[in-house]
Amino acid sequence: MPHVFEAATSGRSKCRGCGIAIGKGELRFGERIENPFADAAELTLWFHPMCAAYKRPESLIEALASNADVADREDLERRAKGSAAAGRLQRIDGAEMAKGGQATCRHCREAIPKGTWRIRLVFFEEGRFNPAGYIHLACAKAYFETEADILDHVLHFSRELGAEERDALTRVARG
Secondary structure, three states, rough: OEEEEOOOOOOOOOOOOOOOOOOOOOOEEEEEEOOOOOOOEEEEEHHHHHHHHHHHHHHHHHHHHHHOOHHHHHHHHHHHHHHHOOOEEEEEEEEOOOOOOOEOOOOOOOOOOOOEEEEEEEEEOOOEEEEEEEEEHHHHHHOOOOOOOHHHHHHHHOOOOOOHHHHHHHHHHHO
């Protein structure tokens, strides 16, 4: 069964990318995958379309090819192609201030000091996103192996940050 775009029939499903509920009537993207927990069964993972563009770009691009009437189609396709081109970008799960000095950067293997910005990482395994550690904000270009601006990805998944924190993160990221 192919991937789908549809209006949410209720407000109960949560986006697999950001964890926020998808409102009733809101456009959602359904990625159809083989159920890793059952034989010969299929599973639909629901996403906000923009979350899918960042975290599941190949599936979204495939679905956009057969759905011409999707709102913001060009923007979704552009962002999905950017994420697909640099595969590690799909691991971004937002940014936060380091709560302690225990975490180690997955790129440079050095400690991430308390009170500094770090990027949360996730891996997609068995139909879900699992925590995969952190990287220094300064290690982002080298870790993600891209010269593209990753700030849109990071801010999209950092919804818990207030306006002042988002501004501070932007200033630090832009140098």
